[in-house]
Amino acid sequence: MRRQFVNDPHDVVREALEGFARANAHLVRWDREGNFVARAQPAAAGKVGLLAGGGSGHEPLHGGFVGIGMLDAAVPGAIFSSPTAAQFEAATRAVDGGAGVLHILKNYTGDKLNAGIAAEIAAEDGIAIERVLVDDDLATDFEDDRSPGRRGTAAVIAVEKLCGAAAERGASLADLAALGRRVAEGSRSLALALSPLAHPGESRPSFELGDDEIEFGVGIHGERGIDRRPFAPADELARQLVEPVADALELGEGDQVAVIVNGLGATTNLELQVVFAEVARRLDARGVQTARALVGPYLTALDMAGCSVTLVRMDAETLALWDAPVRTPALTW
Template identity: 35%
Template sequence: MKKFMNDIEDIVSNILEGLALAYPDIVRLIPNSYVITRKEFKNPNKVSIISGCGTGHEPAPNSYVGEGMLDAGVVGEVFTSPTPDQILKAIENVPTKNGVLLVLYNYTGDRINFRMALQAAQQLGVKIDFVVISDDIATEEISEDKMIKRGLAGGVLVTKIIGAKAEQNASLEELKEIGVRANKNTATIGIAANGTTIPTAGFKGFELDDFTVEYGVGAHGERGVRQEPIQTADVHVQEIMPKLIAKLDLKKGDKVALLVNGLGGTPQSEFFIVARKAILMLNDEGIILEKAFVGNYFTSIDMPGFSISLMKLDDEMAKLMQQRANTIGLKVV
């Protein structure tokens, strides 16, 4: 394994220290923690938005701390949920006057740990609620169990919607409602050319030959729902896009946001090839592309591959998607 890092025990703290040192105008690192918050809270009356997940999904979540998105981000060790104590520390370091909304991804550890932190915050008198990201639709091909629908890159779009509405001083109840609505109207499918190298393990979670891809991968290097032969970019997009469109029941004249996301080990140039075909297919269906994001937004360390996310936008969500955001990982001007 070849990685540009120091001691494996220091990987998370080194990442967070580097982030805070590089962007002191936007974020700060809470001492002795795995918590990143905004540098300053210019509107202490707004509901605070916190999201978290394991390390390895950079730029998520901490690079989305800033105007128009998160008030704080919290991480765990590599591909491991933040601990309840770390999540509670994030809650304690944001304004709580009008409440806190937690945005978490649908994995067992995250659900357990965030719920424990939520209960602890409630005991401290904090008004708090949560939204669970579950945009993965590939798993629906093998099971009807909604609990296995993983949270993937579409969570970035959901966070954008929630964060934008929070800037309008929406109530906790209003933010919960629009978060649930945004998640329900978001669908993602990912595809990978190989597994991811987990630094703490020193080897890939799985390996594929040069002629095979993994369809329906998750965000932690886990296998997808099946393997299939590698095809041209257009052929893979032609497989994925109709499923996303059908899942969201998109019709001519509907508005969408598109996220073409890298999984960590694929060059940016290939994302634009994927985006090209996805946008042409939307145009062919008469579906209106309101906003597109192309790049690494929710990765799986160094996994070569991509995911495509679509979010169906109503009029309110379309305006929120275009609203200003100024974070390290996502900017809308």
């Protein structure tokens, strides 16, 4: 049986938002009425507002990336559920400083639908809105007329960071949208789970795994993967993640990437650094430069044990944006 720090499972998101806002009151505020997280001190008028949203259970995404150099607001849904159109609309209006608002969304139907409704309503009042859709999950990269396409995963962190830096420098809404789409297109990810997650208040996991098995290509909501494979040493598991991603991006001699080795909730930083070491060695062997890296839990899946590997193509412009100052609860330099 899994034990968790939970009171009433129906209240866990609200209680977590209260704690998050109080712990980071110098950076963010929680708008209880609109149910979104925004900067404690709004950005200056004339700056494009950056807004992201999605289901809770992935902390620190997205609220942890609200602050100087990244997002202006984040909209949290229930656990693994899309925020409502009303939440998206309230947050959109709150961050509009006269230069428009950029919605950064992962490729999930509910997020797209509800953010789209909010955008239509806000547009009627003259608020210009653009959308960047992040769809980096290689596990769902297959042709099927009934498929919504690749899921959005950890590449959204790079999009939020790079667009956030550009917005602070005064980039226009159109330029930010173009930048975000370029970053998303140049990013791919893969994840695997060593053990499944359990929802708050639930003792049973989302799926069963044998002691000698891993779930390969797992989703960030506890979705089953595309393959069940034998458990193996860290270097072999890292190879299985990074090589298909590098192949998909056609990375080779002289290319530069940012690497995100992301923990899915119950994986220690010690283990993630071991995975990163092998990822970096594999890229070295291809002649690909690991220009920047993030290693840690940035987009989690409750208490899932596992990790994802994300590669993001980089160039001189995006490296400068990556290095630009950022101050948020989850990312600061």
